[in-house]
Amino acid sequence: MARLFATEKAGGSALYKLHAVTVFAGICLVLCYRATHVPAAGAGRAAWLGMLAAELWFGFYWVITQSVRWCPIRRRTFKDRLAARYGDRLPCVDIFVCTADPQSEPPSLVMATVLSLMAYNYPPEKLNVYLSDDGGSILTFYALWETSAFAKHWLPFCRRYNIEPRSPAVYFADSDNKPNDPRTLEEWSVVKDLYEGMTERIDSVVRSGKVPEEMKVNHKGFSEWNTGGTSKDHHPIVQILIDGKDKGALDSGGNVLPTLVYMAREKRPQYHHNFKAGAMNALIRVSSVISKSPIIMNVDCDMYSNNSDSIREALCFFLDEEMGHKIAFVQYPQNYSNMTKNNIYGNSFSVINQVEFAGLDTWGGPLYIGTGCFHRREILCGRSFNKDYKEDWDQGIKTQHRIDQTEEKAKSLATCTYEHNTQWGNEIGLKYGCPVEDVITGLTIHCRGWESVYNNPPRAAFIGVAPTTISQTILQHKRWSEGNFSIFLSKYCPFFFGHGKIRLPHQMGYCLYGLWAPNSLPTLYYVLIPSLGLLKGTPLFPEVCYMTSHISVSYDLH
Template sequence: MTEGHDSRLFATEKGKGMVAYRLYATSVLVSTFLIWWYRATHVPSIGEKGRWLWIGISLAEIYIGLYWIVSQFLRLNPIYRHAFPERLSQRYSDKQLPGVDVFVCTADPTSEPPSMVISTVLSVMAYNYPSEKLNVYLSDDAGSVLTFYALWEASKFAKVWVPFCRKHTIEPRSPAAYFSNIHSVPDTCSTKEWYYVKELYENMVIRINTVVKKGKVPEEVLANNNGFSKWNEEMTPKDHPSIVQILVDGKGYDAVEKDGVALPTLVYVAREKRPGQHHNFKAGAMNSLIRVSSVISNSPIILNVDCDMYSNNSECIRETLCLLLDEEQGQNIAFVQYPQDFENNNCYDIYGNSLTVNMALDFPGVDGWGGTPYIGTGCFHRREVLCGRPYSKDYRENWAKGVVRISDETILDMEERAKSLATCTCELNTEWGNGIGLKYGYPVEDVVTGLQIQCRGWKSAYCYPKRAAFLGLAPTTLEQCLVQYKRWGEGNLQIFLSKYNAFLVGHRKLRFGHIMCYYLYGLWATTCFPTWYYVVIPSLCFLQGISLFPKVSHINCF
């Protein structure tokens, strides 16, 4: 490892075996040039059968070869970061650690079951981190009373679940994942206690699933809880007012404790939606959460996760802070990206949904050039940078900042102030979606947002701990895969063809290798054309007796 002396909170290790890989890459490059030379010197003459097919496959090979050359920028300089959380604990007390706002986004209670969403919420509420420093926000873009009901149920179960997790240091802290393993009873926990908590969770899931199936919250719940009064029969997923409700206030008024363990703040947010008003999808939801959280907690660190990516590592926040609080390099890092890992993949991953190559090889390679892209989930941001702060060498974060509550302000007063920041009109004539927050107008708004931040001079870091930080569910059908890959391919190509092309915005701001890494993803969708040609045309030519490849007996091809 380099830079790994005792004062550092993290160390950087260069990839191993790079000399051998570069020799291998050189041999492939030479072979590629020989193929191009063969194609250029053996073009069928004018009028000869198969001439244009030969030219077509030559162009396909040239394009694929060039794309491979670009891909090597991701392989030539990989780095791996290793955090030292024990040094963080020695250097900073819990009171000195910064606050963290966790954003969980959901948009449809049908395709994203509320029981799954609350398992993600409960997993991040149970982080091994001071509860008074932790705030969890659930953004419900459908404004569904069913999702709110599920979160209300989760807020009650959290009074048992969070102390249980911290008392017995269990992993993972998603109850759905934890209780799916019948051998997960910790040594410090009695079987009776384990089954008691498991029964509470299962009964809660049954109640939630029953309500979701009926599509209606029980009358006795509606009558005894004022929070449900915000919904009426006229509200639809595309037409509803802004709703902000603090279900658990972990910082004062009604801090809930059990066994001496306080709960983090838990907030439900549904931004306003109206017909004819563009809501900008997930980017709009994230920007709304940034504004709403600014008047409730305003933590300097923001973590955003998708509703199907539960926390699998309770030490994740502390590992991230090792990178952000490091005295030598931490002030240069704008965001820390974790990989997307999935729990439902197996050895028969026929659609390549595990993303193993991307997460284990490509992203460390991009990190070596100046920082991995922002991929929209499992990412810790500095709030100030996400809100547009430019880079400066003398920048120092005020980790102690946060919302100072007005002494006589009630929770209802705070909710009303926050609601005004989640309306359709609050962004009019502002820089939100342009210079502030996530970028609007792109299917992969996360990538272009990260690119903007890096072009302002900031770095990013990629953290790949031994225990996966987050686990989710990968697409399992061909239709789901095609929809996802279409979105990624179309979005990255749109960025490549726009004014946010990595070369245009990153010229003299990003290293050349870093730009090439963005180009690799930007041009990924276009490789379908030469690939299709190479797969289909030679087979058809074979049926017609047209040979597009040299025979083994052709010893003088080159």
């Protein structure tokens, strides 16, 4: 049977290996010179030995990097084969979006992301979109309520004209998307006016900080805020704004709408909320009583869907008859729309996206980076790999249920005390106790015998907004560096935790990021000490000798 995806070796690997051999020879020569020419005594000796230590570290770190650069691979999917083979028998998908603060994450931006996810090129009755609001803000709920109404017009518009991208904020901002056909232009203008009206109402409510009283009577969900509460102290809220199982939940074209759910897990000052990992685990439990889809996708609230076929591409890996049973999750890269030409802060992650994750895919799969990822639900719930295991792709809650009863049951799963004396955050769900909970969760999944896949299609699957200032960039990299280094120093160090469970190059690939933080020390030493040595006349490098030769030239003047 024809495969649903192909694996290809990246071009130029032979040339790179030749280059790597020459670099390795150069490293050996540098270390040999440094070790055999140590000064006898004085300040120069200490500086020289420090240079030797720094160069030993750089040599070691270079060897570690070869694990992800030696033989990268590329993946290519065949969506036409998926459609021909499975037709309407595709599995249901739960989509998780996490937000926390309506001030730092504007609700209008978050709603554009939600709309892009609801508009996937996928059967809408099999899509369930969940928004986790860790701030428990009535402003965010109001924005989602507005979104549920606008989706009735936006989704059929996307399907009718097969537009890309399906974020209305991005689509309408590009003047090239304005159609020339008068009929199409008329509908385009109507939908654009509806979107701008919705955005203006959301922004107006956020600026005022208050939802008008006359609007609160239009949906029972607003009563959840009658008892007060703050972003750090509030009861659990679960509201199903669109029930995809309800035959009356139709868009303007008469088609079923995806399920849309708002969740704010309970927060109390005396209980640790475990940040994004806690929100994700609450979403896993809440979705288990509303939809319980076998596939879970999660994305950050500022990473809109740029490719409406991303779900189908991910399923090409999960549903492949030969290799699909081994795959735990499919990771897409992070791409950004606000990159400048020079990209002075290095936030495009070009090396990570184009080289390193493709190299990790060779040895067992890329890291889980916390966004743009498709997981099997049962693996997030702690299942270990078994070659005889068969996934039930038809699982999920398909029967119609009473919304009020389902919401009350879901609320009980989002309380602060639910996880007490359970394995949530340890053996089940995302890991707790680490700033980069996504990385340590992915490592645990790999160590349970599963593999992951890196998919980087020609059209980016997700696009977000990168830090634009040096302070934002430093803060982000500080969190990543500290988090990955804490993993390296913990019991989850890939060299120990992964020993005998994942291959050595895979362990090295994980440590590549775990050693970001200590790598800064020899780098700083190498930047400062040679400069100071030059000022003081202390030689730390070989002297360069120039050899001249006298060449006599005779000219024939005749």
